[in-house]
Amino acid sequence: MNPEQLSSIALVTSVVVYMLAMFAHAAEWASARGVAPAGASTRTRGELVGVGARGETVFGGVEAPAGTGAADAVADDPADEAPGSRQRVEQFGRIGVSLTVVGFLLSLVGVLARGVAAGRAPWGNMFEFTTTAMVFVVAAYLLMVWKAGIRWLGLPLTLLAAVANGLAVTVFYVAVAPLVPALHSVWFVIHIVAAAISGAAFNVGGLMSILYLVKKRAEDRGTVRGYLALLPTARRIDLLTYRFHAFAFPLWTFTVAAGAVWAEYAWGRYWGWDPKETWALVTWVIYACYLHARSTAGWRGSKAAAIAILGLASFWFNFVGINLLVSGLHSYAGV
Template identity: 40%
Template structure:
């Protein structure tokens, strides 16, 4: 199989472009986050004014809306620009994946570098969808930090030159099993990060640490964060379950058994159990949302352990990271 070096080079350029755009978006989103406290106070003032004044608001497209656009704060303008840059970076991120696949004429999930690219694309794409449903734009900073870190690690420690799949991965199951798993992982990553922010919003005002108290004042209400986390987990967990089942079917076809307690299989199962415990705790009366959030964060730690420690340190039947 010949490698198209031109497409591979454009794929690497798309990766670099996505990384740079994400960094710029994160910088701008920091200003949006910093201005979120002021926006909270302004919204409270507006709500109070509306309770005293029953004058109807201007209809969409009227001068009132134009005036509102003209009076946007610098922080809000930075936040909107950050979202636009996230969408552009997402496009380059996806382009890098597609070009890698076209250059190698295979499904672009054959090593850990490509897995990281796909995971970041799912995370950013998922966040763009979340922002259309919930007022969480100011939290873009927290979403982009792990994405940028993972892309940096991917370029510096995970990079693998475009190459054909190794024989063990030459199966249609790679397009099913790995794609479903990485999609679920990106969604669950967002869910767990939001649970962490929920805890800060819930407990931060009473924290003895000034930085935590300050951060909690910048976050949306804990109720919004809890809803985002819960609903993202509801979406991600069934996908993750399907991915694990597909992996077992592929293992039976490739190795003659559905389950062999390989390190990656074992840790993936542990993560599945913890996410199931989180959903069970949310459905059980008497369980505090705070304790459930800690379970979700524990699941994130297991996922990160599986991504980094298992792939970099431990050898097993799933050692296809392209790091050796």
Template identity: 70%
Template structure:
């Protein structure tokens, strides 16, 4: 069996499916603009939070004291606007469910592509930039599906599927290299430890960064008093800020271990722990940015906008280290054949 061929086929298919999921979530957000949302109620399909009484209430369904149902004491307008809002709420849920189902299908295809690539290579599929990219997309989507199952945060679906479609798309069109044996420097158990930790921490950094971007959008709307449509479906900005912090705080110790494991691996491969190679240097820059983020939140009380900006800068640094260094700068870590 030609594992490499079927791996590529599965990954190309995942790009198409992720793109379809992204369009479904885009339609979900577009339909949400016509839903009338009570100030105290958030639709769990996108917000993933509970009403004040502890019971999640979809748009147009009564929450505590009847709030949230059109035409009741909750304050929703009666008549034609009520019907339009209820119809839009149904479309929001339908598009959201389609988006999630397509995301799961794309995830299964992506996992199959990574596994088949590993079988074709006869090793862990992390030996070059192409393989690390497709594996990183698996970890990112897995993180999203985990938080979706645990907390119902479907509002992350649009940016995550966009990222997955672009990531796998770049992998199969720009970063692709044929199956080849590992270079001698990669023959170490630290190869597995370093890459796995980098992929997991990178997935958490990406979810935290996406949440920080959405925080800024939601916060700006709140400041201007224009929270409506799909923005009204998101949790309040302070909750999004807390979600971003939790993911970044989870990822930082793993990234610290990734840098340390990389130094141990470097000593095994090249006879020195640290050589200021461009990849090593930028990994340290990324670590410093996230250290500043956590330090500023815990000591200076930086929350909200300032913390979100630092988190987004950290994510940009992570992606530059992930792609930019490999494409623009030559070094011991740069993947060949791109």
């Protein structure tokens, strides 16, 4: 088995594992129907997801004081809660995270093996960048599960990973080939790594924005129940969303600037309004609007979240739509 075959097998298997993780998280959400909602939406208490670095118990991404146990956190729950429902939620959640770790490791092996097969960084076409981007996205999610207890993002995250890697191995796949001359530069690594890291943060933040809108709608209607009751409050989700975008935006700014420097090296001009350059700027403007809206009292909450989701759609259109629908100097998809 050569490295290219190993890469393909590992990436295809990762799709299957991510789908299994998605099903486990779907079962986690379904099992929460029997969990009493008392206190979850008003006290930001949710499922027990881990232990903080200072010994605090973490519930739904919010730390409780040291010495507070799961029994204390749910003491206010009604007596008619379905027996064992919280235990089932916990079991399915742990299975989902474990499968996500396995899927991540398989994706990482697939990307590294692709790089060995190509004899270069595996980012020369849309297939390679998609699989690499998903490694960064899932790594960011797993890091936050470990550090901040955001396991409640598992369902949409594993859905994204399964769909993205699935499209990569079926629609975007191309055989290993040498880089086109314009990509032979140190900026090839700098520009794309910055894009992958900022893209990972944008994706996590975008998924959080979607969950924020769902949770906020339920809170406004007074219908917080099931798994939504185990999520942090909408206000807490909004804060986490903002932090991810605030981290990603400077990196995306650097990505655009690094791309301009690379363009001058490759084509003799910093900016030429190539379709991908133009849409990268459009994406930058949308996220700039999000950060401005988020810092303006009248545009916080749902309106800002809608802009963040628009930004995520623009990010993916810039990457997938422009590559498939428009010809330009950045047409490296190979499909």
